[in-house]
Amino acid sequence: MTKTKKVKRDASKPFNDLPILPPKIELETVAVLKQLANSALALGELNGMAKTLPNPLILLNAVILQEAGASSEIENIITTQDHLYQALNSSLTADPATKEVLGYREALLGGFNFIKEKEFISINAIVEIQALLEKNSAGLRKLPGTTLTNTSTGKVIYMPPDNHSRILELMKNLEDYLNIDNDDISPLIKLAVQHCQFESIHPFYDGNGRTGRIINILYLILKGYLDLPILYLSRFIIAHKADYYRLLHEVWKDNAWEEWIIFILKGIEVTAKDTQQQILSINVLFRKLEDKIKSTNAKGYNKELLELLFEQPYSKVDYVSKRLNVSRLTATKYLQNLVQLGILELKPVWKENLYINKDLLQILKA
Ligand SMILES: Nc1ncnc2c1ncn2[C@@H]1O[C@H](COP(=O)(O)OP(=O)(O)OP(=O)(O)O)[C@@H](O)[C@H]1O
Ligand SMILES: [Mg+2]
Numbered sequence: 001m002t003k004t005k006k007v008k009r010d011a012s013k014p015f016n017d018l019p020i021l022p023p024k025i026e027l028e029t030v031a032v033l034k035q036l037a038n039s040a041l042a043l044g045e046l047n048g049m050a051k052t053l054p055n056p057l058i059l060l061n062a063v064i065l066q067e068a069g070a071s072s073e074i075e076n077i078i079t080t081q082d083h084l085y086q087a088l089n090s091s092l093t094a095d096p097a098t099k100e101v102l103g104y105r106e107a108l109l110g111g112f113n114f115i116k117e118k119e120f121i122s123i124n125a126i127v128e129i130q131a132l133l134e135k136n137s138a139g140l141r142k143l144p145g146t147t148l149t150n151t152s153t154g155k156v157i158y159m160p161p162d163n164h165s166r167i168l169e170l171m172k173n174l175e176d177y178l179n180i181d182n183d184d185i186s187p188l189i190k191l192a193v194q195h196c197q198f199e200s201i202h203p204f205y206d207g208n209g210r211t212g213r214i215i216n217i218l219y220l221i222l223k224g225y226l227d228l229p230i231l232y233l234s235r236f237i238i239a240h241k242a243d244y245y246r247l248l249h250e251v252w253k254d255n256a257w258e259e260w261i262i263f264i265l266k267g268i269e270v271t272a273k274d275t276q277q278q279i280l281s282i283n284v285l286f287r288k289l290e291d292k293i294k295s296t297n298a299k300g301y302n303k304e305l306l307e308l309l310f311e312q313p314y315s316k317v318d319y320v321s322k323r324l325n326v327s328r329l330t331a332t333k334y335l336q337n338l339v340q341l342g343i344l345e346l347k348p349v350w351k352e353n354l355y356i357n358k359d360l361l362q363i364l365k366a
Contacts, residue, residue: 018161018200020173023257027189032258035265039188042272043225049279050230054286054303058310059230059279062364066232104210107132111218112229120179121218123171130204130211140167140203148202158252160202170201178219187223191216192264196251213237231275236267281363286310289343289359300337309344313357313364 028036050056111129115121131137144162149155161167174197177190198212217229237244240263247263250256286306293301308323309315320331335355338344344355 018170018197020170021177021193021197022183022185023193023255025255025257027185027193027257027261029258032189032261032265035262035269036186036188039265039269039272040186040225042269042276043188043220043231046231046272046276046279047226049276050226050228052283053279054283055307055311056228056230058282058307058360059275060228061311062313063230063232063275066235066364103133103135104214107211108214108217108229111214112221115218115222119222121175121215121222123168123175126171126203126211126215129214130207133210133214134204134207138205140164140171141205143205146202146205157249158200160200167201167203170197171203174198174201178215178222187219187225188265188268189261191219191223191268192261193257194219195264196248196257196260199248200252231268231271233267233271235274236271240267278363282310282360285359285363292341292343293338296341297337300334302334305334309338309355309357310360313360314347315344315355315357316352 050059053059107129110132111121111125114125114128118125127139131139141162142164146160146162147156148158148160150157161170174194177197178194181187181190183190195212195216198215199208202208204211213234216233217226217231220226220231221229243263247256247260251260290301290303290306293306302324304324305320308320312319315335317328317331317335320326320334321328324331324334326334335344339346339355343357343359345358347354347356
């Protein structure tokens with residue numbers, strides 16, 4: 001095994017000299033391969049376990065909302081999970097912070113549908129994701145002046161390339177790296193590499209962090225590790241933001257790929273294991289509620305209704321009536337029955353009644 005050789009670069013002058021991919025050093029070091037085995041295992045187990053859920057959409061909605069909420073948190077947008085879920089299920093207009101988060105959801109789902117259909121991640125798809133996210137069509141940067149700074153000292157620590165044609169060239173190179181696998185490197189290692197490269201190209205005026213984190217999830221789906229975007233990897237990145245920034249910096253400064261790759265791989269392992277626990281808890285809760293309804297009012301048990309209440313922890317009469325094809329009156333009766341059993345909590349929000357699956361919310365927020 002070749003030892004990782006670090007090549008010093010001057011990070012204060014990276015104008016247009018960001019190297020194209022692949023990195024010209026050995027990426028598969030012993031330490032990387034050790035971590036890779038654990039990450040791949042945890043991810044495989046997660047994907048299998050997701051199939052044991054009564055309905056995988058349960059996790060999908062929850063993870064998307066968490067991903068959206070937490071991802072925007074890096075930008076210090078304060079949006080509680082409650083606001084998010086409510087905004088999704090209420091016809092009331094959301095506040096600006098919630099709207100931003102819902103934009104993230106739209107961007108992630110838009111990207112997901114794109115790769116499901118096309119089976120590759122194109123520059124155009126990335127531009128589209130960022131446009132959905134930021135709600136503007138500025139596209140790839142054309143003007144110079146974008147810098148990455150240390151937020152506490154204000155010191156410029158990195159200057160991404162700012163020549164438009166160079167940005168295009170680097171994006172094309174990234175697109176090839178994402179889609180063409182003739183290098184025999186594990187896609188999980190490539191995920192770490194492409195994420196660093198994307199943030200280093202920093203192709204947009206804003207939203208590079210969030211767009212990059214969406215690409216990460218889409219890449220796992222593209223490479224067959226996940227069927228649905230159910231890995232909430234941003235949580236790890238956000239929780240370890242200082243390390244995340246420091247390690248990016250070390251790649252720019254010292255070509256220190258090994259530490260960066262291990263960090264991202266570790267994130268995959270930790271997050272996959274957390275999500276596995278969530279799935280176990282969701283399954284236990286589902287069965288518990290099922291038993292509770294059956295033992296008190298077997299006739300009132302409706303599997304589809306219970307599944308809906310897991311897909312939408314904040315539900316309402318409309319949803320139930322449409323999904324089960326019953327009248328609003330019947331839907332209200334169903335929901336009220338579950339309130340009486342202590343399974344749902346009724347929360348009036350202005351003119352609407354939201355019915356909350358509170359035990360599920362506890363699991364999803366954990
Ligand atoms: N000081 C820094 N050191 C390392 N990376 C940085 C630094 N500042 C920014 N970045 C990178 O740029 C991203 C932020 O870029 P940008 O503001 O365009 O995206 P965003 O989506 O608005 O922000 P965020 O990632 O904070 O949600 C970070 O997620 C990180 O990848
Ligand atoms: Mg920003």
